[in-house]
Amino acid sequence: MILTIDPVRLGSALALSGGYLAMCAAIWRARASARRSVSTGTADWLVVHATQTGSAEYLAERTAETMRTGGLSARAACMSELDAGALGSATRVLFIVSTYGEGDAPDSGARFAAQTMGTTPNLSHLHYAVLALGDSSYTNYCGFGRALDGWLAAHGATPLFDRIEVDRGNGDALAEWQHHVGRLAGTSDAPDWEAPGYGDWRIASRVLMNPGSAGAPLYRLGLVPLDGALPDWEAGDLAQVSAPLDPDHPREYSIASLPGEGELALMVRRQRREDGSLGAASGWLCDHAMETDVIKLRVRAHGRFRLNGNAARPLIAIGNGSGLAGLRALIKSRIDAGKGDNWLLFGERNAAHDYLCREELQGWLAASRLAQLDLAFSRDQSTPRYVQHLVREHAQVLRSWVEEGAAIYVCGSLQGMAGGVHEALVEVLGAERVEAMTLEGRYRRDVY
Template identity: 80%
Template sequence: MITIDPMRLGGALALSSGYLAMCFAIWRARAARNSVPAADADWLVVYASQTGSAEYLAGQTAATLTTGGLSARAVCMSHLEAGALSKSGRILFIASTYGEGDAPDSGARFAGETMDSAPDLSHLHYAVLALGDSSYTNYCGFGRALDGWLAAHGATPLFERIDVDRGKASALAEWQHHIGRLAGTADAPDWEAPSYGDWRIASRALANPGSAGAPLYRIALVPLDGALPVWEAGDLAQLSAPADPEHPREYSIASLPAEGRLELMVRLQRREDGSLGAASGWLCETALDTDVIRLRLRAHQRFRLNGNAARPLIAIGNGSGLAGLRALLKSRIDAGHGDNWLLFGERNAAHDYLCREELQRWLAAGSLARLDLAFSRDQSTARYVQHLVREHAQTLRNWVDKGAAIYVCGSLQGMAGGVHEALTEVLGRETLDALTAAGRYRRDVY
């Protein structure tokens, strides 16, 4: 990955180096489509992950196989080509589902290209662990589609597909049992997730009083023992609600450890019967500052800055998605980087301009190079954040040519698809694919 920060070079050198960098990224993406990774392991564990769960489980799966003396390697689906399937005899797939049955970003090209082909897979033995959320209509849709595609082209299942509803422990234990049998070991340690810690609410404030939308609260939490754990911008907090402790809810973390608190932006949810959501209702209204909040952190590698830390940042989002973007921006600002551009959308400027004072302060200080806002209900024709992408197309192309990374955070319905479509129009599908392959286009949408 390119580590030079082109925006600091200035003038023609910046433009030429950015152009060459993009050409190289496009060439690399094309080359990847025509390459086949070496078969350097008897077992491949292929994962398609959006927030990191599948990646973590793939690592645990490969480790268990290795413990049994087998040669195993975990590989992201974005790095697996159709040709690799013909060279591999044993593959374990761990597939998340994104939105209403779609492949996650890391599996999108495999779903769109490889699964559109008809290879002979009669030599292949496989198994599928499908991760999903039963509250969605197409529960585990991508994992099920993958399983069906493999079987339809002659591959032989090692055991039936296992569907996991929001990380259900019994389903994961079943998968681990099968993996232990394949590895010939029954004494592998359980794949236990980190334990929950005890936290309390330090402050809670309504961030959008008078809004036409659902209330959104900015909530600060601190550990009961006083010691903050370590996390990075882009990471997630998992909360176990007393009314539904078996299915943790995930929220983007809006703050950094150096700020002395863990902040969330939580939209209050109501069911059709008017009752409060189990987790959002507890956090936003029911919990007292004396109540214990059961919370744990989860690294979200695909939304961390990582190799993009020194690159210009284009942050795009709406609503509570500002939480994840705010942490990324704060991290870069604290590191002395001012080449940050935020494109943000909400309903009305008068009621839904989240973090107004802070954003304006950053803009005045030069910590934000640009701030473009779209308030959908402040004019007769609705205007969303994807409209900003199109309106500032040339500026966006210039930023990308100068090495910028694009991070998108917010609602899956409407915003995510609209922004992706706008970026495809502005940059071109080939360029957007190249940015994805280079880790310069990342999304955390829900």
């Protein structure tokens, strides 16, 4: 019998095999680079952070600086760079970790939580401390920090001092951590880790974006400083607002505009509590604050959601609701840089009332500033249709964009949307590809 080979099928098989090997190589390089960045370090103290919005990273950098002020060798590192091998060679580690959703690890700590914390290493050589950042309004307050602390202790690691928990940036808890770090470093000269002060702003414009919506009202606020000088920020950054009724716990909002547009724009959903009262911050911003009232606001860099090294890559932006604020700024930044390879997949309730920024998005699409715009309105048909359905429906195109180097940014609600989109991406791209993109910084999320 003569064996014949179809050259078309052979070419397809070779291409498929080559693509698979290339993907495996990318994953291996990302993991190897991450391992090298931790294991080849010479610092005596490692300050490991796991963050979603940048707070833990900021505190880790301040902690490492304090250690160095005392003459110690210390450096900060992302938990995504830490694996069982690197942990096995470390002797002194300070962990600063936030909790995401209902007790989960943030994105930068997800791989460590799923893989390393699933092992049973001997950590009797390790001395550690944990600073857990959280929000007591959630059921599993500081859930990831508590789980990490318990796992370390259960495997023989020795705590340097008791776990410190920080409720929504509580200053007393942060001062206690700084005190312990200062004692470890043998110095009391380190400056306090105070966040930048609030500036005085005013509301220049306030527009209801979804009149007639079945959902809660969503307002676009345009704010300007009272002194007339806009601070600098980048697409992806956040604004912290201190509300008069609850000044101790600032609310964070994605910034929807760029400095060149002449104002700082927010998209704020007016919240109601179970008793019918308005949210302390959203109710004030959306209903009660007048143009003459002073808005206490400060800008906070959100490095994990900036474009950074992804600025030249095609952008796949995915989100829902007020998450359009962060995505809009990212897309506008690339448009201003002359980049038109932008794809927005966005979901809301009804097209008639919740098609946010309709004219602008349609204008960008017509001018080829958006290469593709796909929308899902969940209440416009008998069967709910969400943004994660768009991911599956456009699977082939999405894979093609990713093969061409695209980055994926997700912004919007944690409940429902973020998990659904992540599952859809894993289904479409494969778990290894999604993990590789996360390690490379090509898959980023700002969800709440």
